[in-house]
Amino acid sequence: MQKPIVVGSVAYDPKIVTIWDIIRDYFNDNGIRLDYMLFSNYEAQIEYLLSGKIDIAWNTNVAWVRAYELSNHKAxxxxxxxxxxxxxxxxxxxEKSGIKSIQDLKGKKFGLGSADSAQAAILPLKYLENELGENIKDVEIIRYNSDLGKHGDxxxxxxxxxxxxxNGKLDAGAIGISTWVRILEEGLFPAGEIESFYTSEGYCHCNFTALDTLDENIKKTFVDILLGQDPNDPIIKKMMLLEGLNKWVVTTNEELKGYEVLTQAMKEQDLIKNNW
Known part of the structure; x- marks a missing residue:
């Protein structure tokens, strides 16, 4: 019997089981055995990928950078x-804070999210450093390290x-664009109370990661099956809604450029090590 393709994913929310049950059943219904392994943190998942205990990992951008660097670019x-x-x-x-640019943060309290979150901590700190240089010392950085190991998921x-x-404990802070859109769409805060004053350049987030030693046929089959999913199929549509996508996209060299700024930031901040 064919050995199943084993995919790793981090269980940051109960919906992950539903998502992966749907994906597993879709593969099996198309004649390809697939199973998934859930992890409580990305550091463990990276370790399992690098040691060959799983075939493919559904990685955050931080997990991707670590896997790529720690595998000597074999990921x-x-x-x-x-x-x-x-x-x-x-x-x-x-809105009434008077903060309209990064330069206005001098003498202010600025909040960063979990230390392992690219969107809420690692990249925002780099953007502050790029803009303020040595004057970053004039900004009081306050960190909110909740749910470490989940990379901000x-x-x-x-x-x-x-x-x-x-509530006035912070003057300003960093969040990901998806959180900001959710706040606006769902009206989670009173209209006009909070506003954005800086939006970063675009970068890339998650991807399915494999080592280059994984059989090429397995990689091709995995990609082809997912690309073949019909987003209009009710079950697939449910999975995509839960997973937050409209379609799967092949990662090319163009998309890989979207990880360069994070790679630089993680090296500068000594975050390549995979401690768990």
Missing amino acids: QALLMRDTDIDFKSVFIAK TGRSEFDVLEDIK
Whole structure:
């Protein structure tokens, strides 16, 4: 019997089981054995990928950079969501705060999300350093390290930042674009109370990662099956809605450029090590 393709994913939310049951059943219904292994943190998942205990990992951008660097560039990004392309970080403050640019943060309290979150901590810190240089010392950085190991997937630290801006404990802070869009669409804060004053350049978020030693036929089969999913099929549509995508996209050299700024930031901040 064919050995199943084993995919790793981090269980940051109960919906992950539903998502992966649907994906597993879709593969099996198409004659390809697939199973998944859930992890409580990305560091463990990276370890399992690098040691060959899983074939493919559904990685955050931070997990991808670590896997790529720690494998001596032997990791490959296979596939990603359309929503993983052109992801951004947003800096927010109260509308009446007088903060209209990064330069206005001098003498202010600025909140960063979980230390392992690219969108809410790692990249925002780099953007601050790029803009302020040595003057970053004039900004009081306050970190909200909730749900470490999940690389910001839960969004909890971003909402911690938002709450403390609202109650006056922070002057401003960083969140991911998806959290900001959710706040606007769902009206989670009173209209006009909080506004954005900086939006970063686009970068890439998650991808399916494999080592280059994985059989090429397995990689091709995995990619082809996912690309063949019909987003109008009710079950597939449900999975895509839960997973936050409209379609799967092959990761090319163009998309890989979207990880360069994060790679640089992680090296500068000494975050390549995979401690767990």
